[in-house]
Amino acid sequence: MSDFDALMEFQRTTEALSSVAERLGWDQETVMPRGATEQRAEEIAAMEAVLHERRTDPRIGEWLDGAESEIEDAEDARMLELIGRDYRRQTRIPARLATELARLTSLSQGIWAEARSSDDVASFLPTLSDILMLKREEAAALSDGGNAYDALLDDYEPGATAASISDIFAQLRPRLVQLRDDVMGAExxxxxxxxxxxxxxxxxxxxxxxxxxxxxxxxxxxDLAVHPFSSGRWQDSRITTRVVTADPFNCLYSTIHEVGHSNYELGIDSDYAFTALGGGVSLGVHESQSRIAENQIGRSAPFTEWLFERMSEAFGGLNITDPQDFYASVNRVTPGYIRTESDEVQYNLHIMMRFDLERDLISGKLDTDDLEEAWNARFLRDFGVAVDKPSNGVLQDVHWAVGLFGYFPTYALGNVYAGCLNKAMRAALPDLDASLIQGDATPAVEWLRENVHRHGSLIPPVKLIEEASGAEISAEPLLSYLEEKFGAIYAL
Structure with missing residues (x-):
């Protein structure tokens, strides 16, 4: 067996085990008995120990060296690049650290959920402090003397840096704030x-x-979950949603958002299953698929007209009786605390706040004991509203509880990518609205599958979006779309 074939066979088993580990996480968040938390933490830690041992197996380095001369095409080269990148990152992380992070972040999900339900920040902070210390250790190991936050960010958006993200946010913030102020002040x-x-x-x-x-x-x-998410790939990609009886849009648009994620995974070329190419290429690209589904498609005037008819029938009438008024209601811009329930205008402002806070946490500029105060002060400054309770503030997101530092910026990148893709998709599908008004978004999904989904991780993130959209990545398409859409809704 050649070195390349041996490496691919080894990787196939690693990918399968990783998929099993992911399923344990899905089960924990959906149907696992509440009393099984400690047992599940040990199970996940054991799986992580096995995976870390495989991902740092010295034979990988030997196979990579030997396989260089056996490359036959661009797919082979990209697989070796991705496996090599992961191998170099994993070998910098001690097995003890990887296992302890897996165990603690599994336990912390239940601790966070209980703290959130009871609005008890103090009960969660000791666990968060322990997670933060481990993430700082991980960042130091990965950065090798470089920028610690960039090392964590690179795990979710390869090639991105805090500086490059800050540049994009600098483009977004002034026009988003202006648009929000104009909308809030509109008659x-x-x-x-x-x-x-x-x-x-x-x-x-x-x-x-x-x-x-x-x-x-x-x-x-x-299934139902406290914090909606999608999980899985290849032949098994599951979605979750949540229900608030006074707010059906929460359920419906959470569902559409997660379907965007799952459609990406299910649309990847089946030949890439159980290989390094068999998943979404980055979190920013992944988020672009959920956001374009939820917003540019799902909150569009033609799709909401279809949804208006379905909801009117299902609920025996609504207090809003006109499709155009319903479209405006779906897209209302209002003061609010919750990121996942935020309108398109303010969503990225939530991400910018978290980006700054978590950078300060990783650098040591901010400690967990001071996090709630820092969050509340920043929220009041950015949104003009005082946080009323922790579940609407620092406890609203699960990300830090599960160690996802460096993850939040990918949400804003996803919006920027979605703006670029939407512009190209609309040019390519001039009759899309005629399908959407019938409740059929599949032409858009098929365009995305052809231009984004099927490639999996074959093409690096920036190159993928630029090839799909036919232009360099810019915040301008997103900003123009928002200004045009909300300018019309609010008669600015």
Whole structure:
């Protein structure tokens, strides 16, 4: 057996085990008995120990060296590049650290959820402090004397740096703040959707929405979670949502968002399954798929007209009786605390705040004991609203509880990427609105599958988006889209 073939066979088993570990995480967040938290933490830690041992196996380095002369095409070269990159990163992380992080972040999910439900920050801070110390150690190991935050960011968005992210945020912030101020001060304010909407009916509609986006139910399923997410790849990619009886948009658009993620994974070339090419290339690209599904498509006027009819039928009428008013209500810009429920105008402002806070946490400029105060002060400054309780503030997101430092900026990058892709997609599909008004988003999904999904990790993130959109990445398409859309809704 050649070195290349031996490496691919070894990688196949590693990818399969990684998929099993991911399924343990899905189970923990959806159907696992609450009393099984400690057992699951040990199971996940054991899996991580096995995976870390495989990912740092010295034979990988030997196979990589030997396989260089056996490369036959660009796919072979890219697989070796990705495996080599992961191998170099993993060998810098001590097995003890990898295992302890896996164990602690598994335990912390339940601790965070309990703290959030009881608005008890103090009960969560000791665990968060322990996680932060481990992440600082990990960042130091990966950075090798360089920028610690960049080392963590590179795990989610290869090639990106805090400096490059800051440049993009500098482009976004002034126009987003101006647009928000103009919208908030506009005379024309859309009416909210009022009422109580039964959970079972919401979930039935959520399934209809998922189907309208071409979600493959033979390779997926939908469950409930505190914090909606998607999980899995290849032949098994699952989605979760949540239900708030007074806010059906929360359920419906969480579902569409997660379908965007799952469609990406399910749309990757099947030949890439169990290889280094068989997953989304970066978190920013992944987020672009969920955000374009949720916003540019799902919150568009034609799709909301279809949704208006479905909701009116399902709930026996709504307090909003006109499709255009319904479209405006779906896209209302309002003061609010929760990132995942934020409108398109303010969403990136939430990310910018978290980006600054977590950089300070990793650098040691900010400690966990001072995090709530720092969060509340920054939120008041950025949004003009005082945080009323921790579940609406520092406890609202699970990311830090599971050690995802460096993850938040990819959400904003995803919005920028989505703006670029939407511009190109609309040019390529001039009749898309005619399908959307019928509740059929599959032409858009098929365009995305051809230009983004099928490639998996074959093409690096920036190159992939630029090739798909036919232009250099810029915040301008996103900003122009937002200014045009909300300028019309609010008659600016």
């Amino acid at each position: 024309n304010q859309p009416a909210p959707l009022d009422g109580q909407f039964p959970a079972e009916t919401q979930l039935r509609l959520a399934r209809q929405c998922a189907t309208s986006f071409g979600y493959d139910w033979s390779r997926g399923r939908m």
